[in-house]
Amino acid sequence: MRISIGCDHIVTEIKNHVADYLTKKGHKVIDNGTYEKERTHYPIFGRKTAEKVVLGEADLGIVICGTGVGISISANKVKGIRAALVGDIETARYAKQNLNANVLAMGGRILGIGMIEDAIDVFLETIYEATPENKALISKIDSIPMSEEAINANHMFDEFIEKWDKGLYQD
């Protein structure tokens, strides 16, 4: 697979380890940096990594910062990205199998290297199950408007909210 990877300065060594790990497994790694340990900003690398996925230059992305929070939020700002912040195997599996996540995000200061490698393996190996339920959920996620104007103008969830308020909601 072609894997786009990125990190901030806090976890450069871990990102380098991940790059080697993937290369040894036969994947093509697109390393978007950062390459140094000098202070930088994770939105740059979350964006760069995610863009490669959306543009079709990479099949999947992996982003890492200290907690994984900042860089996952940044990656998710790129339209078409479903980045999942993962700290365990089950979440890695679910993210891909049910929500077809295309970016795996992890906290390099939170997880041990063994957990990071296992989460990567599971994320890459798990096949997305394109069931009607999964497709419908992804479609709903993808339809969430981005701008305040669009939020105010969009009432696509009103029916469900109304049912929920009445205690009638069933999916």
Ligand code: RB5
């Ligand atoms: C360091 O900038 C730290 O805030 C970052 O690596 C990350 O933990 C943010 O979510």
